Amino acid sequence: MLDRNYKEKMIESVLFSVSTLTVVILLLICLFLFRDGLLLFEDVPFSNFAAGRFWYPTSVNAQFGILPLFFGSLIVTAGAILFSVPLGIASAIYISEMANPRVADYLKPFVEILAGVPSVVYGFFGLVVLVPFVQQTFNLATGQTALTGSVMLGIMALPTIITISEDAISSVPASLKQGSLALGATRWQTIYKVTVPAALSGISAAVMLGMGRAIGETMTVMMVTGNTAVIPSFPGGLFDPVRTMTATIALEMGEVPQGSDHFHALFAVGSVLFILTFLINLVADSIKKKYRFKVD
Amino acid sequence: MANRFRTYAVLTLLVIGLVFAGIGCTGTENGEEGAPAEDAYGDAPAAEAQDIFIKGSDTVLPLAQAEAEEFMYANPEKTVTVTGGGSGVGIAAMIDGEVDIASASREMKDSEIENAEANGISPMEHTIAYDGISVVVNPKNPVSELTFDQLRGIYNGSISNWKDVGGEAGPIAVISRDSSSGTYEYFKEEVLLEDEYRPDALTQPTTGAIVSEVSQNPNAIGYIGVAYLDDSVKAVSLDSGDGFQYPSPENIISGAYPLSRPLFFYTNGEPEGLTKEFIDFVMSEEGQSLVLEVGYFPVK
Secondary structure, three states, rough: HHHHHHHHHHHHHHHHHHHHHHHHHHHHHHHHHHHHHHHHHOOOOHHHHHHOOEEEEOOOOOOOOOOHHHHHHHHHHHHHHHHHHHHHHHHHHHHHHHHOHHHHHHHHHHHHHHHHHHHHHHHHHHHHOOOOOOOOHHOOOOOOOOHHHHHHHHHHHHHHHHHHHHHHOOOHHHHHHHHHEEEEOOOOHHHHHHHHOOHHHHHHHHHHHHHHHHHHHOOHHHHHHOOOOOOOOHHHHHOOOOHHHHHHHHHHHOOOOOOHHHHHHHHHHHHHHHHHHHHHHHHHHHHHHHHHOOOO | HHHHHHHHHHHHHHHHHHHHHHHHHHHHHHHHHHHHHOOOOOOOOOOOOOOOEEOOOOOOOOHHHHHHHHHHHHOOOOOEEEEOOOOOHHHHHEEEOOOOOOEEEEOOOHHHHHHHHOOOOOEEEEEEEEEEEEEOOOOOOOOOOEHHHHHHHHHHHHOOOHHHHOOOOOOOOEEEEOOOHHHHHHHHHHHOOOOOOOOOOEEEOHHHHHHHHHHHHHOOEEEHHHOOOOOOOOEEEEEEEOOOEOOOHHHHOOOOOOOEEEEEEEOOOOOOHHHHHHHHHOOOOOHHHHOOOHHOOOOO
């Protein structure tokens, strides 16, 4: 008996230390990122970084203003959300509420495959197909624009949004829908007025997670957005090239001399990105918890 | 029921075990292969090193790769591993002692030489070939000649319409490489002189991406190594004061074309062992004829 207890305890402690390890790793990443990022402010005033409008890291008078990169990420992500949320929620509603179960069984794995396509492949597709299309359609100087990036990121965020919203919609109790139908509401009224509002917390979480996916994506945006570090206007800036925070780090990390201001600036950009995605995930999590649908 | 679970559990553990065993095996193999390369810098005689690593310029990459393939074909027991990433990346790797040869499309900067010496590395330069940078536009673009002043204007932002340089009215989509590229710095030094790249220039992570954008976009202008020239883009003749010169082989070798430059291998001190063998091969008649095949121009 004692032996058995001992074994249980051992397994428990092994599992505990493994899960603690992930937290420790996260903390170490934070520490490393923030430490190198903060070193920038020894040479460059914080306001020049946080409110700087120019990113000229290799100039003689180097400028490390994060605003063009921050707004670049923002406009691409906003575009991606505008594109993918209606599409994603509509697909989720169709799959969980309307589709013949057989059709749904086919659709679901395909949506999941979409999540497994490597981002370079998306980027290549965007570069070869979407970029010339956007340029010709809107008659622009170049097709490498925020819009192109938004559409690609939207497609990449779709699986996250569809899968999680679909879960949320499916878990709305059948009694609610049956009640609504019994009162004479049509199927559409039931979906629109009962099912979707009841699943709203899950859907919002899906949107937030999709946003997190979009803001952190690197390869695809680097290949299709043109990487021009200029503050975009909104919404006209959708048709101009932009540069995101992620693409900046990926583009410039290769050449940067270790320990230089430029090096620390890239870490500072990374820290901002980290804090942003962390906040988005936190909000998604709290929405999910706080508004979880309760049936009495 | 319980029995079946047990069977599953055992099977799962077995599979996981096999996977880990497999990972373990490859790990050791890699370790064994990797070890002699490090010896090239260590105490072991360098002649025993059967593989060397080359890292650096994306411009030199196709050439280094072709040379390495030919060299390994002749010496099957020796391995030359070539990777790109940019001249700066390769030089940084050599300073850290990670690679045997750094390939570069520009000379080492003073700061890099200082860093190397601080690390106990004394860089030695070998010119292996000449390269030309061609300025390319879409084949539909009527512009086929640019002076250096016009080119500078286009890249520093003072010229933004094709009609200002003799083309049809239309915005110029200016394309540049990212700052990790040796070509980026070379172009900045030669063409922009004291100026900065215009802030709204498109920044592409690879030369391939520049070719792709220029071939699709009638408004685009970009710069690429001559080795990457193909029919999908049009090279422009340039004038730096001595008349317009087309990036033809003769003009690049003679230096008449203004944007021609040497390509380098950097080694730590006088090359030894396999490193020396490989560089000798590159400089041999056979090696230099490969230079032509790849699209660059031989030193000899």
